[in-house]
Amino acid sequence: MIRNENPVIANSLWSATAKYTDTYPALSGEQQADVAIIGAGFTGLSAALHLAEAGASVTLIDSQHPGWGASGRNGGQINVGLKDGPTGIRAKFGDHWGERMIRMAGDAGDLVFDLIERHQINCDAKRPGWLRAAHTPKTLQQLHELAEDWDRHGGGMKKLDQAEMQRLTGTEAYNGGVLDRRGGVLHPLNYALGLADAAHRNGVAIYGGTPANHIQTEGGRYRVKTPNGAIMTDKVLMCTNAYSGDLDPKVAKSVLPVRSVQVATPPLSDNIRRSILPEGNALSDARRLLLYFRQDAEGRFLMGGRGTYNDGSTRRQIERLKRVSVELYPQLSDVKWDYAWGGFVALTRDHYPHLHELAPGIYAGLGYNGRGVAIATAMGRVLARWAAGEPTEDLDFPVTPLKPLLLSFARETLVEAEILRLKLLDKLGL
Numbered sequence: 418m419i420r421n422e423n424p425v426i427a428n429s430l431w432s433a434t435a436k437y438t439d440t441y442p443a444l445s446g447e448q449q450a451d452v453a454i455i456g457a458g459f460t461g462l463s464a465a466l467h468l469a470e471a472g473a474s475v476t477l478i479d480s481q482h483p484g485w486g487a488s489g490r491n492g493g494q495i496n497v498g499l500k501d502g503p504t505g506i507r508a509k510f511g512d513h514w515g516e517r518m519i520r521m522a523g524d525a526g527d528l529v530f531d532l533i534e535r536h537q538i539n540c541d542a543k544r545p546g547w548l549r550a551a552h553t554p555k556t557l558q559q560l561h562e563l564a565e566d567w568d569r570h571g572g573g574m575k576k577l578d579q580a581e582m583q584r585l586t587g588t589e590a591y592n593g594g595v596l597d598r599r600g601g602v603l604h605p606l607n608y609a610l611g612l613a614d615a616a617h618r619n620g621v622a623i624y625g626g627t628p629a630n631h632i633q634t635e636g637g638r639y640r641v642k643t644p645n646g647a648i649m650t651d652k653v654l655m656c657t658n659a660y661s662g663d664l665d666p667k668v669a670k671s672v673l674p675v676r677s678v679q680v681a682t683p684p685l686s687d688n689i690r691r692s693i694l695p696e697g698n699a700l701s702d703a704r705r706l707l708l709y710f711r712q713d714a715e716g717r718f719l720m721g722g723r724g725t726y727n728d729g730s731t732r733r734q735i736e737r738l739k740r741v742s743v744e745l746y747p748q749l750s751d752v753k754w755d756y757a758w759g760g761f762v763a764l765t766r767d768h769y770p771h772l773h774e775l776a777p778g779i780y781a782g783l784g785y786n787g788r789g790v791a792i793a794t795a796m797g798r799v800l801a802r803w804a805a806g807e808p809t810e811d812l813d814f815p816v817t818p819l820k821p822l823l824l825s826f827a828r829e830t831l832v833e834a835e836i837l838r839l840k841l842l843d844k845l846g847l
Contacts, residue, residue: 450648451650456486462488462612466797480627488609491760499788541603548585577593596698627645630664673763678722680754721738
């Protein structure tokens with residue numbers, strides 16, 4: 418059932434400029450499939466496409482439509498890597514898994530651009546690189562150490578001093594940073610819709626407005642029940658991320674959904690457009706409550722940051738994003754703001770994505786911590802290979818036990834308190 422959107426976060430630039438080329442009706446009756454996938458965001462769409470290309474029969478359902486959640490609402494930044502650099506990943510996960518995770522995360526951008534090229538997805542994809550900007554000397558040192566770490570594991574990042582950062586951004590606000598050449602930008606909803614079109618062309622049955630109500634075993638297989646039908650399947654992939662709902666409460670309680678909020682201007686005049694991120698980079702800064710911004714293909718300026726559950730504080734965050742934009746770029750002071758929207762990203766306890774086996778043949782991948790365009794696409798491929806029979810020890814990501822977050826019942830209160838704490842730390846420069 419299609420839900421009404423919260424008006425505070427519904428006025429999306431991406432929805433307004435999306436290229437809807439297909440409609441996906443609700444499932445009615447019973448379907449047979451090798452694999453049923455629940456959730457048509459980047460993870461589920463990537464998994465469906467990779468499985469179909471391998472010859473599996475796939476049915477993909479979503480309670481809304483492909484890309485409706487965070488996959489179609491994010492900043493459209495293709496950000497590779499994980500929470501830590503390669504050395505930290507290997508220290509935490511060991512050489513076997515660490516090496517595989519480093520490769521998967523480092524190559525995730527290549528995967529995105531390969532899918533776009535192979536399937537001719539029209540989503541304004543470009544690869545000028547992803548800027549990570551330091552607002553203090555401490556964060557500059559950390560970012561430069563990260564670049565050196567990646568240099569020892571295949572490279573990808575260039576260290577930038579203050580002058581280079583100013584040239585690439587058009588603002589004097591940052592001490593320097595790094596340019597990750599593996600990153601880029603795209604229209605996230607059009608990317609999701611393009612993945613859906615490609616999966617559909619390859620034989621995937623896709624149904625919108627179709628929530629999964631229950632999963633039960635029947636004759637050695639699984640029956641995924643929906644309001645007006647069911648899917649009989651050998652395997653199930655749960656790709657619901659921050660929108661997991663009540664289907665499996667333990668999955669929903671294993672992540673902390675947090676709003677990410679954005680604002681956007683109309684297309685800027687040429688002279689203003691050339692003065693802001695003149696080479697077309699996307700940028701995320703190194704604050705704990707990070708800011709991220711870019712221009713889209715039509716020259717609109719987009720600014721994003723973390724929101725909260727509360728509509729009032731989300732409205733205040735929207736106004737703050739506008740103010741911060743003008744502080745960085747005073748030439749935006751007389752520009753109006755046409756769009757304000759948001760969606761939920763899924764944070765995890767350790768700030769790494771997670772891969773779980775919920776039952777024999779039921780798998781879940783989620784928790785991208787704000788890097789979903791590239792990493793969710795890569796995780797979808799991992800899930801596809803797992804569902805196709807690849808042994809867990811050969812996957813590019815470790816399978817870990819599902820652990821609900823402590824005090825998940827009070828998550829809204831926890832998010833509000835954590836945001837206040839992080840704001841204070843950022844203000845103090847700690």
